Amino acid sequence: MDQNFDEQRWIIHIQRTLDEDLEEQSDEIPVSIFNIPKTLMLHSPDSYIPQQVALGPYHHWRPELYEMERYKLSSAKRFRKQIQKEQSLKLQNLVDHLTKSEPMFRACYHKYINLNGETIAWMMAVDSSFLLEFLQIFVKESKISSADNGIIKDILMLENQIPLFSLTKMLEFQLGSLDEAKNTLYAMLMTFCKEILPFKMTQELNNVHEVMSCAHLLDLLYLLIIPKSERSTQTMLEAEEQETEKFEENNFLKIISNLRKAPVSLTKRILISKPVQFMLTLPCKIISNLPGVILVKQFEYFCFSQEKETTENGNNINQPPFMEEIEIPSVIELLRAGINFSAINEGIFSIKFDEKMATFYLPTIILHLSTEVALRNLVAYESCSESGPLIFTRYIELMNGIIDTKEDAKFLREKGIVLNHLKSDEDVANLWNGMSRSIRLTKVPFLDKVIEEVNNYYNGRWKVRIGKFMAQHVFGSWQSLTLMAVITLLFLMSLQVFCSMFSCGRLFQHHHTRMN
Known part of the structure; x- marks a missing residue:
């Protein structure tokens, strides 16, 4: 029954998308709230999955976050009282207003939201009320308390973002003016970002429109760290480098193609011929079959094969991928x-x-x-x-x-x-x-x-x-040094055995006497 209901809802959504003009306003809104790639999620899931509060549809139905729902509802009640006092409006009027923006909400999320328009509107109304109240309290206190850290972590997560235009619409509904709503939200966001930003702000964004054009709170943080002007500059430089590398690669290929002519081909045929291959490999075969070399090979296999096997087995393919460090000293x-x-x-x-x-x-x-x-x-x-x-x-x-x-x-x-x-x-x-x-x-x-x-x-x-x-050449070749030490030890032991059998000491003493 539930599956048929979901399929019917999906069909209705597709029909509205294709037959009506409701989606035209969402064409200008790019996807900005993504699912975390699995390669990143594997290593530290707690850094990407909210632990206290869910904002938006991705984690809304997780039972372990239901405890925070009563605080969110309390924020929504306080917001309702404010709009009733100032504008004599009900929360249902706001939800009806947000329902008209359903296509815009859906356009922000990378994952399809399997909810109807009214559900999405109520979700955005409640979550926006909570986030706005949290920002207002944060601005008044102007500092981060230990109790705030958990919530701050959650509202900075990519999958836990809600569109900024949702907050704007909430404030516009409360204050009765779009300009006043943008200015109020701008002041709250900039105060919050100054405390949260890991760097000192590279530029003061006095342009309210630029801040309000950000997709969500995380996008605003990214804008403050990486301004759009610098992004375009680096993109142009990267394109120039790619063109230069492509040009150099093409020239190199031309040189190689000119070298691959008859003399090279003839030399290659001679080198790969069976007689020449046999002559080249014959000395290696003779040397590799000498008794001393065979002994060294067996010892090396016995000493280092287990270590190699242990190292290979120690690499767990299920381990999350780590960053390939830049080649730079510590x-x-x-x-x-x-x-x-x-x-x-x-x-x-x-x-x-x-x-x-x-x-x-x-x-x-x-x-x-x-x-x-x-x-x-x-x-x-x-x-x-x-x-x-x-x-x-x-x-x-x-x-x-x-x-x-x-x-x-x-x-x-x-x-x-x-x-x-x-x-x-x-x-x-x-x-x-x-x-x-x-x-x-x-x-x-x-x-x-x-x-x-x-x-x-x-x-x-x-x-x-x-x-x-x-x-x-010294410390890095410890295996070779070990082999040389073992070979030297074996030689000395063999010499000792030989001397004990043939009385080398007497021979050396007799030779010394004759010399005198």
Whole structure:
């Protein structure tokens, strides 16, 4: 019965979409509330799934969140009293008004909402009342209490977003003026974002229209960190780099095609002929079958095959994928190479490396209890919504690359680059090292250039060169050194046995006597 009802509702929705003009107003609204990709969800599900309050349809029916419904309903009752007092209206009048925007609500969500229009309208009315009241209380207190942290985490999650135009419509209904509603919401949102934003605001958004054009609260946070002007600039730079790489690749292919002519083909035929192949492999076969080499091979297999098997078995295919770290040394390693660090009170786009001063400039980032959730969901939102370079994701990968241990985190804290409101420096290191990878690779020209400059300076230091040489040719070849030690030991043991059997000591003594 329920399945037939859902199918009938789906048919009605399709008919309305195709036959009526209700969807025309939703054509200008892009999808902005996505489902978290599974590759991100696997590692830290609590960072993406609300634990206290559900906003919007994705998690509305979860039984473990029902306890918060009474607080949401209390907010809706208080909102009803306000509109009855100021506008002499009922909440049903607001729901009827929101029902007309059903296509716009549906257009925001990536997943199909299997609810009728009235249900969606009531859901948005109740959830918007709760969020507006929470923002109003937050603005009055102007600080984050311990009780607020759980709710703040939930309202920053991508799957738990509701459209900003829903809040605007609620305030417009209450205040009776669209302009007043936008100005009021703008003031609340900017006050909230200044407290929540992990960076100092790179720009003051005095343009109310620009803020109100954001899809939801998480989109506004992303706009404050990655302005639209910078996104377009990096997209253009990435396109130019791709064209350059494509041009160089085509030239390389032309050179290769010119080389593949008759002389090369003839040489290749000679090399792959059976007589030549037999002559080339014959010395290897003879050497590999010598008694000493066979003994070494057996010993190597016995010593290292179990270790290799253990390592392979230790890789659990069910483990969530981790971020592929950027090839850049850690903070402590860079310090040992003579590279200094300096904090800058600007955003991500101020990151730079001064080769003359050997100084790496990084923006100050503020780590609260809710910051990890914000960072993870911003990465997820960027991955789902942006077709160009994943600028914020690249920054997260950079920080993941340079912070390996609590010593790295401690030094950045002492330099003012990390303002740590967590329990310890170890928690900071765990936060960055636990960040999951993005769902696709990306290039960010200005960040990639800084990383390249740091690596070039680091690799050019003589201390680093000597260290790498020792690590690669001495400490890195411990298996070969072990084999050589074992072979030497076997030789000495064989020599001892030989001497004990044939009295080598007497022979050496007799030879010494004759020499005298």
